Amino acid sequence: MQPRQDDGREDRRDRRRDTVLEVRDISKSYGPNRVLRGVGLRIGAGDIYGLMGANGAGKSTLIKILSGAESPDGGEILRDGEVVVFPDPLAAQRSGIGTVHQNPNDGVILDMTVAENLALDRLGDRSSPILFSRRRTEAQAVEVAATLGLRFDRQTLRSPVRDVGVSERQLLVLARALSRKPRLLILDEPTSALSAEESARLFDLVRALAADGMTVLFVTHKLAEIDQLCDRVGVLRDGAMQGEFEPVPGRGFDWTTVLTALFDRTPAESERAELPPGEPVLALEGVRLREDDPHSLDLELHRGHVTVLLGLLGSGKTELLEWIFGATSIGAGRRTLDGRPFDPGYPGAAIKRGVYLVPESRHEQAIIPGWPIRSQLTLPFASTFTRGTLMRTGAERRATATMMRDLGVVAAGPDAPIETLSGGNQQKVVIGRWLLGEPRVLLLDEPFRGVDINARHDIGATVRELAATAAVLVATSDVDEALEVGDRIVVLDRGRITADLALGDAGRDRLIAAMSVRRTPSPPPSEAAPSAAGKESHA
Amino acid sequence: MNLRDSTSTARRTPLPAAFPAALGDFVVRYGIILVGVTLYIAFSATTTGFGTWDNTVSILQIQAVAAIAALGMTLTAIVGDLDLSVGAVTGLSVTVAAEAMIHYELTGPSAIVICLLVGLLVGCVNATLIVFLNIPPLLATLGTMFTIQGLKRWLVDGQTLTTGMKLGDGTVVKGRFTDDFTAIDGDKLFGIPYSVYLFLVIALLLWVFLQRTRHGRVFYAVGGNEEAARLAGTRVKRYKFAAYAISGVLAATAGIILASRLRQGDVTAGDSSLLDAVAMTLVGYAVLGAKKPNALGTFVGAVFIGLILQGLTMRGLPYYTQDLIKGLVLIFALLMSFSLRRGRRRRAVAATPASADPSTGTGADVPTTAPAIAESTHG
Numbered sequence: 001m002q003p004r005q006d007d008g009r010e011d012r013r014d015r016r017r018d019t020v021l022e023v024r025d026i027s028k029s030y031g032p033n034r035v036l037r038g039v040g041l042r043i044g045a046g047d048i049y050g051l052m053g054a055n056g057a058g059k060s061t062l063i064k065i066l067s068g069a070e071s072p073d074g075g076e077i078l079r080d081g082e083v084v085v086f087p088d089p090l091a092a093q094r095s096g097i098g099t100v101h102q103n104p105n106d107g108v109i110l111d112m113t114v115a116e117n118l119a120l121d122r123l124g125d126r127s128s129p130i131l132f133s134r135r136r137t138e139a140q141a142v143e144v145a146a147t148l149g150l151r152f153d154r155q156t157l158r159s160p161v162r163d164v165g166v167s168e169r170q171l172l173v174l175a176r177a178l179s180r181k182p183r184l185l186i187l188d189e190p191t192s193a194l195s196a197e198e199s200a201r202l203f204d205l206v207r208a209l210a211a212d213g214m215t216v217l218f219v220t221h222k223l224a225e226i227d228q229l230c231d232r233v234g235v236l237r238d239g240a241m242q243g244e245f246e247p248v249p250g251r252g253f254d255w256t257t258v259l260t261a262l263f264d265r266t267p268a269e270s271e272r273a274e275l276p277p278g279e280p281v282l283a284l285e286g287v288r289l290r291e292d293d294p295h296s297l298d299l300e301l302h303r304g305h306v307t308v309l310l311g312l313l314g315s316g317k318t319e320l321l322e323w324i325f326g327a328t329s330i331g332a333g334r335r336t337l338d339g340r341p342f343d344p345g346y347p348g349a350a351i352k353r354g355v356y357l358v359p360e361s362r363h364e365q366a367i368i369p370g371w372p373i374r375s376q377l378t379l380p381f382a383s384t385f386t387r388g389t390l391m392r393t394g395a396e397r398r399a400t401a402t403m404m405r406d407l408g409v410v411a412a413g414p415d416a417p418i419e420t421l422s423g424g425n426q427q428k429v430v431i432g433r434w435l436l437g438e439p440r441v442l443l444l445d446e447p448f449r450g451v452d453i454n455a456r457h458d459i460g461a462t463v464r465e466l467a468a469t470a471a472v473l474v475a476t477s478d479v480d481e482a483l484e485v486g487d488r489i490v491v492l493d494r495g496r497i498t499a500d501l502a503l504g505d506a507g508r509d510r511l512i513a514a515m516s517v518r519r520t521p522s523p524p525p526s527e528a529a530p531s532a533a534g535k536e537s538h539a
Numbered sequence: 540m541n542l543r544d545s546t547s548t549a550r551r552t553p554l555p556a557a558f559p560a561a562l563g564d565f566v567v568r569y570g571i572i573l574v575g576v577t578l579y580i581a582f583s584a585t586t587t588g589f590g591t592w593d594n595t596v597s598i599l600q601i602q603a604v605a606a607i608a609a610l611g612m613t614l615t616a617i618v619g620d621l622d623l624s625v626g627a628v629t630g631l632s633v634t635v636a637a638e639a640m641i642h643y644e645l646t647g648p649s650a651i652v653i654c655l656l657v658g659l660l661v662g663c664v665n666a667t668l669i670v671f672l673n674i675p676p677l678l679a680t681l682g683t684m685f686t687i688q689g690l691k692r693w694l695v696d697g698q699t700l701t702t703g704m705k706l707g708d709g710t711v712v713k714g715r716f717t718d719d720f721t722a723i724d725g726d727k728l729f730g731i732p733y734s735v736y737l738f739l740v741i742a743l744l745l746w747v748f749l750q751r752t753r754h755g756r757v758f759y760a761v762g763g764n765e766e767a768a769r770l771a772g773t774r775v776k777r778y779k780f781a782a783y784a785i786s787g788v789l790a791a792t793a794g795i796i797l798a799s800r801l802r803q804g805d806v807t808a809g810d811s812s813l814l815d816a817v818a819m820t821l822v823g824y825a826v827l828g829a830k831k832p833n834a835l836g837t838f839v840g841a842v843f844i845g846l847i848l849q850g851l852t853m854r855g856l857p858y859y860t861q862d863l864i865k866g867l868v869l870i871f872a873l874l875m876s877f878s879l880r881r882g883r884r885r886r887a888v889a890a891t892p893a894s895a896d897p898s899t900g901t902g903a904d905v906p907t908t909a910p911a912i913a914e915s916t917h918g
Contacts, residue, residue, distance in 0.1 A: 327770060348772035359770050366770065368763035370831075379760060380771040382753045389752045433771070 018045045019081065020215045021066075021097075021184050026075035027239075028061055033422035035061045037239040038075065043184070048206065048216045050230030052223075052262060057453065058239040059219050060102070063188050066217075067099035068092030079183075098182030100174050102189040107173035108161045115141035115157040117172055121180065148175040148205065166314055167198045174202075178209075185209065186217045191225060192477060194312075203229050221478075223259075227252055235261040237453065274503040275464070275487045278304025281471035282342070282355075282441050284324070287333035289316045289495035296332070297497045299490065301441065301471035306464055308486030309475040312515055316495040317475040318360050321443045324473075325357040326350040337440065351380055354440030354470075358431055358447055366430045367418055374400040374414040376429055381436045403432040408458050424455020431459060439470040447474060448481050460485045479511050491515055568828040570875050575843045582850035589853055596731055598845040600724070603738035604629065604793045604800075605815035606841035610745050611789030612820050616832035617749070617762045618782045619669065620676035621820065625790040626813025627687035628661050630806075632794020634691045637700040637804025640720065641712050647720035654791045654798075661687060662787020666780040676783075684813070692806055700804030716802045723799035734796045741789065746834040758782065759831075814862075818844060818869045825875035844868055 021043045028036040035058045043049045053059045064070040066077065068086030076083050079095050086092040092099070101107055108117050115134075116123070118141035129136075138157055145152055150171060161169060170190060177185065187206070191199040206216055206229060218230060226233050235242045235258060242261035247253045282301040301307055311317045322328040324335060326344030335342040337353055344350035347357070359365035367376060374396045378385050385396045400414035407428040411421050418426055427447060434442060444463065448456050463485060466472055476482055482489050489506045491499040491514040499506075499514035583590030608625040615622040632654045639650035661683060668679040698704070702715040724734040749755035760768040761778045769775045797808055822843060823829070823836025847868060848861055856864075 325770070346774065347770050348774060351772040357770060359767075364764070365766050368760050368767055370763065371760075375756060379756075379768070379773075382756060386753050389754060391751060391753055391756065 019043065020045050020047075020079070021217070022078040022081070023062075023066070024076050024078070026062065026065060026072045026077070028058075028065065028070065028072050030422070033420075035239050035422075036065075036072070039236065039239070039241055040075075041234050041241060041244070043215055043217060045215055046210055046213050047232060048210050048218055048230050050226040050233035051217060051219045051236060052221060052226060052233055052258070053236035057236045059221075059236055060188065060450075062236070063099065063101075063186055063219060066092065066097060066186060067101075068097075093180060093182070096181075096183035097186065098177035098180055098184070099186040100170075100177050100188065100190055102192060104166060104169035104173050107176070108169055110162040111160055113158050113160055114152060114164060114168075114172060117141075117161050118144040118152075118157075118176060121176065144179040145172075145175050147178045150175055167194050170194065182214070184215045184217060186219070188219045189221070190218075191220070191222070192312075199225075221480075223255060226258075233258065237262060275305040275467065277302035277488065281338060282324070283336040284320075285334045285336070287320070287323075287495075288331035289319050291331035293331055293495050295496045297492075297495065299497070301473055303469070303471050304467060305487035306467050306472045306474060306485055308482040308489045309473055309492055310477070310479065310482045310489055310511060310515060311475070311492035312477050314494070315477075315492045315515075317477075317492050318445055320492070321357060321445050321473070321475055322359075324350070324441070324443060325355060327357065351437065354438050356380075356434040356437065356439050356442050358427075358434070358442070358444040360445035360449075360475075362423070362426055362430055362450070367426065370417060370419070372415045372417055373404070373409070373411060373421070373429055376418050377403060377433050378436065380433060384436070399436065403429075403435065406435075407432050407462060422452065422455070423450040424452045424459070427451050427459060428455065428462075431462060435466075439466060441471045441473070442466055443473050443475070445475045446477070448476065448478070479508055479515075482506075482511065483508070564828070567825075567875055571822065571825050571839060571843060571872060572827075575839070575846065578850065579846055582846070582853070586850060586853050589850060592730065594849070594853075596735060598842065598849050599735045599738065600732050601849070602819075602841040602845035603734050604797045604809075605812040606819055606838065607738055607741055607793040607796070608790045608812050609816035609819035609823075609837050609841060610741055610834060611786035612816050613823065613832045613834055613837045614745070614749075614758065614782045614789075615676065615786045616820055617758050618779045619762065621680070621817060622665065622783060622786045622790075623677060623680040623813065623817075624661060624665060624684040624687060625786060625793075625816050626809050626811070627684040627691070628658055628787055628790035628809075629794040629797060629812050630809025631661070631687050631691045632658060632791040633798040633801065633808040634694055634700070634804045634806070636720070636795060636798035637716075638694065640716050641700050641702055641704075641714040641804065644714035647717040650717075650720060651795055654795050655788055658787040658789075658791020658794070659784060660787070661790075662784035663780075665787065666783035669783060670776045670779045680783075688810070695804055695806060697806060699806055702803070716798075721799050721802055724796050725799065734799070737792070737796065741792070742834060742838045746838070749834050754778075762831075815844070815865070818865050821869055822872040824877075825872040828876075830876050840872070 019042050023039060023041050026036055026039045027034070039058070039062060041049075041051075051059060051062070061070065065072045065086075068089040068091050071087070077086070078084065079097075084091075084095050086095070089099075109120070112120075115138045119137045122140050123132075123137075138154075141152070141157055148171065156164065156168075161172070164172075174187075174190070190202060194202065203225075206218070210216055218225070220226060232244060232246050233253065234244045243257075245253055245258050245261075279302065280300050281303050284297070284299045286296045286298065288296045309317045309320070319328060319330055323330045323333065325347055326349055327347050337355065342350075342353060342355070344353070344355070350357075368379070374393070377400050378396050382391070385392050385399070397414045403409070404411065404414065409421070409425050409428045409432070411425060418429065421429070427450075431444070431447065442463075447459055447463070451459065463472055463474065467487075474482075474485055476485075483503070483506065486506075487503050489499070489501050489503065489511060490497055491501075491511060493515060499510065501510065579590075588594055608629050612622050612625050635654050635657050636650045639645045639653050640647070645653070665676075665680055665683055668674045668683070669676045672679075674682075700712075703711060705711050722733065723737070724732055726733060728736070749758065757768065757773055758778055760771070760773060761775050765775055793812065794809060797812075798804070801808055819837050819840040820832055822840030823833055823838075824831060826833070826836035826839045829836055844865060847864060851864060852858070852861075
């Protein structure tokens with residue numbers, strides 16, 4: 001890792017005279033949900049500009065607007081001082097803005113090979129010859145990969161993207177974005193799928209690009225990344241910019257100020273007591289995610305407190321949760337619920353025993369498009385709202401109104417279509433669904449994704465209340481979320497438990513080290529320390 | 540339908556923008572019904588004999604066969620995709636009924652039971668191919684469609700089975716369509732044929748089933764988001780299986796009515812009802828702005844297509860232009876459900892120098908070309 005003086009920040013500061021991108025008073029609403037309320041920012045040439053915001057602050061929407069995927073309701077975008085309008089992503093690309101989205105799968109075609117994905121832009125190019133040639137495609141792919149200094153071997157080039165790892169996909173998407181020679185590169189939470197080592201490599205690369213004159217907008221909600229990389233940080237909260245900050249020479253960013261802007265309260269206010277565990281409810285023994293896994297894991301969940309399963313993308317936490325719920329099968333493992341064997345062959349069987357899952361992807365796995373809140377809510381327990389087999393919509397509406405009041409769902413009423421709700425309110429409905437039953441075990445997979453800060457606190461409170469009667473397991477990839485909601489934190493790395501700590505023992509550093517223990521033998525760089533100290537007091 | 544109709548409650552749009560939007564809403568919701576009623580009145584006023592009771596009933600009677608098949612297809616469209624084998628099953632049912640009564644001299648009721656069982660069997664084959672063997676529904680049902688059409692011809696040696704016909708070995712068949720069987724489409728109660736009652740009852744039952752029962756809602760859940768339905772505890776495969784099985788039974792029912800009408804085992808019978816059923820189901824998407832398959836829509840679609848064809852035929856339209864009319868009606872209905880969008884449309888910003896002033900920058904007013912492009916690309 002490079003010492004701070006050599007990170008190029010001083011050089012870049014001198015060049016920051018021309019404004020590459022300016023955003024003025026951008027607003028955007030989805031239905032009644034005002035996501036952006038007049039955002040303005042200005043990025044100078046060669047800058048690495050960090051954009052921070054908690055989940056749901058409006059970062060993703062702003063990125064979508066800058067990359068041409070969405071149109072703003074109001075405001076304007078200026079490139080090199082001229083007003084531009086992006087009717088589609090291609091227009092943004094032509095204007096020199098390259099975007100790498102958070103989920104690398106959004107940028108690749110899974111069934112095509114690595115080479116074809118790298119050369120995808122040429123494939124659609126009108127000047128390309130009609131006949132497809134693998135040799136030409138691979139040559140182009142090598143060329144594209146070279147813009148990032150990457151060398152893929154022939155076998156990798158010829159394997160489908162489906163078969164390569166998430167970090168390779170991320171690099172592939174990045175290489176393609178760079179091959180278009182953008183003036184401004186937008187990186188949207190690029191490290192969420194990467195290990196500490198891979199992140200460090202990415203940071204070196206970003207610094208090198210900035211040194212060559214490229215401007216970078218780096219979106220993240222991790223303090224350590226801003227600390228290592230950025231010349232300036234803008235904080236977005238509730239759809240508006242809360243301030244811009246620059247590091248104090250020699251001391252780095254003033255995190256207390258940044259965090260206050262980020263969270264609308266001083267960090268210390270969010271401290272809470274750790275709850276003690278109650279009796280064990282669910283026991284997992286000899287769990288192997290894949291049959292050939294050398295290690296197996298055991299885990300016992302207790303009533304009375306919240307257990308967090310912390311791990312990066314690919315750590316196996318989603319598979320584990322879905323297996324407990326009977327939604328997928330894994331290599332091996334035994335489940336015991338309340339002392340009796342528990343072997344659900346399908347989710348319905350798990351639901352009958354009081355084991356419920358709030359799945360990872362709200363839109364793909366939980367919501368029925370176009371349905372009103374009440375039908376979304378009652379879906380798993382529809383039979384309790386019937387006379388004979390006819391639905392009793394009156395009873396359904398009353399139950400929905402009660403749930404909306406209890407969880408603080410902001411919506412026009414029980415018959416409002418789910419799409420008119422904000423992400424946080426949608427998530428409350430998806431969780432509220434299970435409150436109609438009698439939860440013994442509640443599994444929540446990334447419940448705070450795409451959820452605004454207030455809804456996040458509401459959901460956290462609901463989850464902690466539920467722990468009084470049920471064993472609660474929250475899976476997340478975010479250390480700060482883990483520290484915010486958990487009483488016990490279990491770290492998972494590729495199907496193996498690398499740490500199992502009570503909240504009082506679980507510092508940020510320890511957790512981060514455990515999350516990537518097998519990839520980086522030594523603990524993560526000491527650079528992260530100042531930010532960690534700031535963040536820990538917040539958690 | 541009732542799951543969808545409250546979209547517009549929370550809207551607060553300024554008047555100039557709201558007016559065309561509200562009009563668009565109205566057209567999308569009631570367009571098909573309005574056009575249908577208007578056409579009915581226009582035909583009644585200009586064509587002698589169109590507005591009579593008998594003619595109105597006969598429209599329903601003509602449409603009953605394809606419409607019952609379309610109701611089954613509606614169910615499959617909800618959970619997955621159109622069941623393309625319904626026409627072939629209708630035809631097979633005609634052939635089986637003729638075989639049963641003319642060749643094997645069975646009674647009417649036993650012929651009906653056999654037809655329904657055959658329909659159920661085909662439905663189960665479709666369901667197995669789709670649900671357990673993972674073949675995409677359109678392709679699986681296309682495969683069974685061809686197979687059944689071939690099977691049907693092979694069953695009767697490519698001939699039309701009629702009373703008193705001579706078989707290949709020289710024997711003359713002695714059986715005939717029984718009176719109770721031909722009564723299905725031939726006899727009337729209070730001036731309405733039994734087949735029309737059957738059609739109305741099936742449509743009503745399916746409507747209640749889909750709109751009001753728990754199971755109906757689960758069918759829509761499976762179609763809306765299969766993974767979400769599964770993770771909410773639904774036995775998704777059972778529902779999908781049931782949809783294709785019921786579709787087979789309904790197509791066989793359609794075939795029973797058709798056999799009762801034709802009174803012979805016509806080898807080409809039922810072939811045309813596939814495309815008619817597809818049109819009815821898809822026109823149904825546009826009824827009340829549902830944008831999804833629904834029983835009321837399919838019923839309205841059947842009546843709508845029926846009255847247009849009947850009206851035009853009575854005004855001297857040659858029969859061979861009927862497919863042309865059906866096709867145009869279908870495209871019109873598809874435009875209503877997919878191209879005209881209701882309410883809450885996303886407005887692109889008018890970020891031109893003209894509207895650079897923040898006070899007018901809401902983008903709700905300036906119809907420049909840029910928003911137009913954005914509108915059309917954000918499908």
